[in-house]
Amino acid sequence: MRTVIAEDSVLLRAGxxxxxxxxxxxxxxxxxxxxxxxxxxxxxxxxxxxxxVRMPPSxxxxxxxxxxxxxxxxxxxxxxxxxxxxxxxxxADLLSTSTTGVGYLLKDRVADVxxxxxxxxxxxxxxxxxxxxxxxxxxxxxxxxxxxxLTGREREVLGLMAEGRSNAGIAEKLVVSESAVAKHIxxxxxxxxxxxxxxxxxxxxxxxxxxxxxxxxx
Amino acid sequence: xxxxxxxxxxxxxxIGRFLLAPWRGxxxxxxxxVILSSALSLLPLGLIGLxxxxxxxxxxxxxxxxxxxxxxxxxxxxxxxxxxxxxxxxGIRGAQIPRAPDTARDAASADAPFLPRMRARLRHPRSWRxxxxxxIAGPAxxxxxxxxxxxxxxxxxxxxxxxxxxxxxxxxxxxxxxTSLALWSALLCLVVVYLTSWLVxxxxxxxxxFATDLLGPSRAERLARRVTDLTESRAAVVDAAxxxxxxxxxxxxxxxQQRLVSLAMNLGLARATLKDLPEDARTALAEAHEEAKExxxxxxxxxxxxxxxxxxxxxxxxxxxxxxxxxxxxxxLAVDVPRRVSPTVEAVAYFMVSEALANVAKHAQASAAxxxxxxxxxxLRLSVADDGIxxxxxxxxxxxxxxxxxxxxxxxRFEIASPVGGPTTIVVELPCxx
Numbered sequence: 001m002r003t004v005i006a007e008d009s010v011l012l013r014a015g016x017x018x019x020x021x022x023x024x025x026x027x028x029x030x031x032x033x034x035x036x037x038x039x040x041x042x043x044x045x046x047x048x049x050x051x052x053v054r055m056p057p058s059x060x061x062x063x064x065x066x067x068x069x070x071x072x073x074x075x076x077x078x079x080x081x082x083x084x085x086x087x088x089x090x091x092a093d094l095l096s097t098s099t100t101g102v103g104y105l106l107k108d109r110v111a112d113v114x115x116x117x118x119x120x121x122x123x124x125x126x127x128x129x130x131x132x133x134x135x136x137x138x139x140x141x142x143x144x145x146x147x148x149x150l151t152g153r154e155r156e157v158l159g160l161m162a163e164g165r166s167n168a169g170i171a172e173k174l175v176v177s178e179s180a181v182a183k184h185i186x187x188x189x190x191x192x193x194x195x196x197x198x199x200x201x202x203x204x205x206x207x208x209x210x211x212x213x214x215x216x217x218x
Numbered sequence: 219x220x221x222x223x224x225x226x227x228x229x230x231x232x233i234g235r236f237l238l239a240p241w242r243g244x245x246x247x248x249x250x251x252v253i254l255s256s257a258l259s260l261l262p263l264g265l266i267g268l269x270x271x272x273x274x275x276x277x278x279x280x281x282x283x284x285x286x287x288x289x290x291x292x293x294x295x296x297x298x299x300x301x302x303x304x305x306x307x308x309g310i311r312g313a314q315i316p317r318a319p320d321t322a323r324d325a326a327s328a329d330a331p332f333l334p335r336m337r338a339r340l341r342h343p344r345s346w347r348x349x350x351x352x353x354i355a356g357p358a359x360x361x362x363x364x365x366x367x368x369x370x371x372x373x374x375x376x377x378x379x380x381x382x383x384x385x386x387x388x389x390x391x392x393x394x395x396x397t398s399l400a401l402w403s404a405l406l407c408l409v410v411v412y413l414t415s416w417l418v419x420x421x422x423x424x425x426x427x428f429a430t431d432l433l434g435p436s437r438a439e440r441l442a443r444r445v446t447d448l449t450e451s452r453a454a455v456v457d458a459a460x461x462x463x464x465x466x467x468x469x470x471x472x473x474x475q476q477r478l479v480s481l482a483m484n485l486g487l488a489r490a491t492l493k494d495l496p497e498d499a500r501t502a503l504a505e506a507h508e509e510a511k512e513x514x515x516x517x518x519x520x521x522x523x524x525x526x527x528x529x530x531x532x533x534x535x536x537x538x539x540x541x542x543x544x545x546x547x548x549x550x551l552a553v554d555v556p557r558r559v560s561p562t563v564e565a566v567a568y569f570m571v572s573e574a575l576a577n578v579a580k581h582a583q584a585s586a587a588x589x590x591x592x593x594x595x596x597x598l599r600l601s602v603a604d605d606g607i608x609x610x611x612x613x614x615x616x617x618x619x620x621x622x623x624x625x626x627x628x629x630x631r632f633e634i635a636s637p638v639g640g641p642t643t644i645v646v647e648l649p650c651x652x
Contacts, residue, residue, distance in 0.1 A: 009476040015483050024488070054471070060333040060531040084475055085518060088543075089536035107475075108514045111482035111507065113490045137543035140551050 006037035034066035086138035103129035240415035252363035261431035351432035363421035580604025
């Protein structure tokens with residue numbers, strides 16, 4: 001998979017490059033700032049971009065802004081944003097244009113190599129990967145919405161859906177049976193007034209409903 | 219022997235100082251000062267005296283008119299007279315009469331045309347305090363000094379004359395007097411010289427004190443100045459502490475954190491790829507990997523607590539969700555701050571919410587907490603409420619004292635209501651701009 005890495009720490013850039021190249025990704029460019037990232041995407045048209053949030057010159061949210069430009073100009077490019085800390089506001093910005101092919105994870109998650117690579121593949125395939133920390137922050141922001149009607153467990157399940165997990169993944173995480181997860185999900189659909197049509201479609205809609213709460217205007 | 223001499227010197231030294239005082243340079247300089255200062259006093263006093271001499275009679279309306287005119291002149295010429303005094307005092311005695319601070323009012327009236335400028339002077343309390351010195355306090359001190367100085371000098375002259383009379387015998391042609399009477403008179407002159415020389419020095423001290431009090435800044439002006447200075451220095455200290463936190467955050471972010479991520483990643487890669495290691499090596503690797511991840515998590519919480527970048531980047535609203543999400547007690551957060559406030563105030567508000575929620579988690583035994591932040595005109599208000607056991611007391615526990623100090627650092631207000639049995643509510647008011 002053709003990948004561009006933007007990361008200003010030399011150590012981590014080299015480490016990520018090594019990690020990806022030993023696991024079957026093709027790193028076509030590894031740059032150290034947002035301008036370099038945009039130039040590399042323009043030139044190489046990669047399938048996946050991995051970007052750090054804090055990069056020169058101002059060391060605040062260059063990565064997020066560059067990611068938004070990439071999403072606008074090259075919507076087919078999947079983006080995984082990594083950061084030392086995750087902020088729901090940055091997540092909201094990232095998800096504001098579309099909620100497919102995007103990921104936002106703590107850098108810590110890189111340490112769990114298998115899970116991290118799986119998240120990368122999922123995002124490249126058009127899925128989402130939100131860090132559990134972001135999901136927790138998003139849940140704090142809910143105010144008087146249909147989401148309030150959900151029970152604590154249902155919110156947990158919805159959060160895991162937003163992280164990009166399958167029913168089996170959710171069941172494993174919550175240590176319950178898959179059928180229990182299916183029951184929670186059905187209850188979520190009912191409470192969010194999602195009509196019974198194709199299941200996958202409803203699943204996306206539920207996650208969207210959840211993520212819409214993340215946008216600052218919501 | 220040594221101790222005896224030391225004892226003698228402790229007894230004799232003050233006596234010696236007393237005896238020598240009128241003959242030292244300082245006493246004579248003070249006399250010289252009294253003469254010059256009196257000359258300066260004559261200037262404003264002449265303002266009273268001259269018209270009076272012109273009318274030349276003792277008649278109540280004319281006295282009142284002259285006094286009024288003199289007062290008017292002293293007020294209107296106040297700054298010039300004061301400048302004259304100040305440079306004279308500095309030149310003769312090296313004394314610094316502090317300057318009154320330049321206020322916005324002064325700056326405005328300095329550029330005004332003559333009449334409005336004079337009108338402003340008449341209205342300013344400082345002009346009246348200066349006139350009080352130029353017409354009353356200064357001349358009074360000088361008068362004492364002049365009388366004492368005259369007696370001092372005449373005492374000296376008489377002493378010399380009497381000494382000569384004693385030396386030349388009772389039938390000296392310039393002064394014929396019984397020796398015993400001459401001796402007593404000479405002694406009396408000496409006493410007068412001692413007393414008056416001290417009085418001259420005292421009058422100079424009084425004069426300088428009056429000048430400092432009346433020509434320098436008033437108590438209110440001094441206090442106002444002090445408040446300004448303290449406010450500025452406090453703001454500088456708060457800013458410096460803030461800058462220091464940012465620097466440490468940045469250093470840790472660029473250094474230790476990246477290194478630790480890289481370490482954890484390499485350990486993770488090794489763990490995932492090296493499947494054919496011996497069992498104990500695999501266990502050691504797994505433990506190292508887990509510990510690296512834990513260290514990473516701890517460091518992340520520490521570093522984010524130092525200074526959240528999102529705070530300066532996106533403001534209070536965005537930064538608070540991070541704290542609320544990490545709180546072990548479920549938090550409902552409502553932020554309604556449509557515009558950005560001063561960065562220092564944002565930081566204070568952020569850290570206050572952070573500390574308040576930490577207190578809730580540590581002490582309150584609460585099942586839920588609620589954080590509200592909203593703008594109220596020029597005030598940023600925040601409240602943190604929990605449904606815990608209450609009984610929090612600012613007198614015990616450094617957490618609440620810390621909150622109070624944080625609020626005070628920007629002239630904010632902090633209140634806590636926490637009856638035993640709960641609930642606890644903290645209300646904070648901060649000025650939006652410093």
